[in-house]
Structure formats: C-alpha cells, structure tokens
Amino acid sequence: MAAPTTTPETLNPDHIDKSGDKLQYMTLEEYASLPEQEDGYTYELVRGAVVREPGPSWSHRLLQFKLGRYFHAWIEEAGQGEVGLEGDCILSENPDTVRIPDVAVLLRRRSTDNEPGGWVRGAPDIVVEVLSPSNTPRQMRERMDDYFGAGALRVWIVDPTARTVVIHRPDEASMLFKDGDCLEDPEVLPGFVLDVAELFER
Structure with a gap:
C-alpha cells in the first residue's frame, strides 16, 4: 500500500x-x-x-425507503432475491474498496457469514444511488466504474431535483425515465414497473 x-x-x-x-x-x-x-x-x-x-438528508432517506419497498414487493412476488439499504459491499481488494450504495438488490441470495464485517462481497446486481447536493459527475462516474468493475448489472442514478431516474448498463448504454414515465427493465427485473411520478411524491 x-x-x-x-x-x-x-x-x-x-x-x-x-x-x-x-x-x-x-x-x-x-x-x-x-x-x-x-x-x-x-x-x-x-x-x-x-x-x-x-450523511443523507431526510428526503434522501425517504427515497431510499420507498425504493427499498418497491424492490421488496417485487422480490416477494418473484420468490427470490434480497434488498438492503446502506449496506457495505466489498468491491475489490489490493487495493481495497468498500462502497455503501443507497439501495442494493441481489437477484440471488449471497452468503455473508465469512466475510469481513458480514458484508456483501462483490457489487449488488442492481445498485441505486440517490444524488445529493455534494455529489459531482466525476464522483458518480467513479462509483459506477467501481460497481460495474465488480459485476453490477445495473446502476440507477436517482435525481430528486430533476425528478428523473437513469438506468446505466455495463456497456455504457442508459435509459432515462422522467415524471409521467413508467420505469421498466424486463431484462433484469421482469414484471417490475415503477411510476416515476409516484416515486417523487411526498
């Protein structure tokens, strides 16, 4: 080091x-x-x-909670997977990187029993990051690179100010969803539908 x-x-x-x-x-x-x-x-x-x-603001945490609830409902219907909020994820070693996504979705359960801190090893299949005023484009690009480098299938960037959700893929393609749209990504979340306007309602 x-x-x-x-x-x-x-x-x-x-x-x-x-x-x-x-x-x-x-x-x-x-x-x-x-x-x-x-x-x-x-x-x-x-x-x-x-x-x-x-640390996250109250409105930031509300969005985390709502997203976690939507994912939990989908997981219950699908009969598999897990969702967690602000859980440490070991993305790499030598050099060591541990990120804490706002929302982490595992499409299949992973054992954490023998991991440092009881943390998830590797990136969640779906990572959700809610933008904060302190975030910069460079920071978010770095975070996405870390997640995709560790195996993430999708990274969602939720912008409360613009009221948008952008779903990024490892191949650098992205999908933008805004007020009035229904967010869907059947390739990794078959049957999951999210009303973007409802997400940002208070």
Whole structure:
C-alpha cells in the first residue's frame, strides 16, 4: 500500500476529506474493525483510502425507503432475491474498496457469514444511488466504474431535483425515465414497473 496504515480505533478528521487531497489509509480488515462513526458523515474505503461524505438528508432517506419497498414487493412476488439499504459491499481488494450504495438488490441470495464485517462481497446486481447536493459527475462516474468493475448489472442514478431516474448498463448504454414515465427493465427485473411520478411524491 502506498501509505502506511493507521490504528483503526478512530478516524482522524484532519486526514479525511471528500476532495481526496488528504486521506487516511487502512486495510479492509482495519476498516471492518472500526467502531460505528456517529458524526453524521458517511465513510467508505476507496482504493485503500477512507473517504468521507455528508450523511443523507431526510428526503434522501425517504427515497431510499420507498425504493427499498418497491424492490421488496417485487422480490416477494418473484420468490427470490434480497434488498438492503446502506449496506457495505466489498468491491475489490489490493487495493481495497468498500462502497455503501443507497439501495442494493441481489437477484440471488449471497452468503455473508465469512466475510469481513458480514458484508456483501462483490457489487449488488442492481445498485441505486440517490444524488445529493455534494455529489459531482466525476464522483458518480467513479462509483459506477467501481460497481460495474465488480459485476453490477445495473446502476440507477436517482435525481430528486430533476425528478428523473437513469438506468446505466455495463456497456455504457442508459435509459432515462422522467415524471409521467413508467420505469421498466424486463431484462433484469421482469414484471417490475415503477411510476416515476409516484416515486417523487411526498
């Protein structure tokens, strides 16, 4: 690893910022042993560096919950799969990357019993990220590259301001859904239909 690791009991705020200029480095095992941080930020491990971003707002969490509920209903009907909110996913090792998608859909159950932190290994089949004001296009492109590189089939980018959902595929094709549209992706979610206007209703 390019930088020395640090004792994982605490995160040094002086060595962590979302710009990536000053970062605290640690291994996957050290990161997994960290106590829960209660400072209102979200932390991820990106190529061995701990990266901090502002925690989600209330409206952001409402969208996560609604999307999780829609996916759960589809999974119940399909009789297989799992959905989780803000679950750590081990995307790569050496360098180590752990991302926390807003919503993660597994089309088949995966065992996490022997994984660090009890986390999912590999990308979820479907990843949903809800945009926050702090997100930049570069950040989102990097996140998508990490997810697709680890095997994701789809990455949804939900934009609450524009009231749109863009479904990205590994081949760089994408589908845009906006107010008034019914979102469908029968190739990976047969029978799943989402009213985009309903998603953004409060």
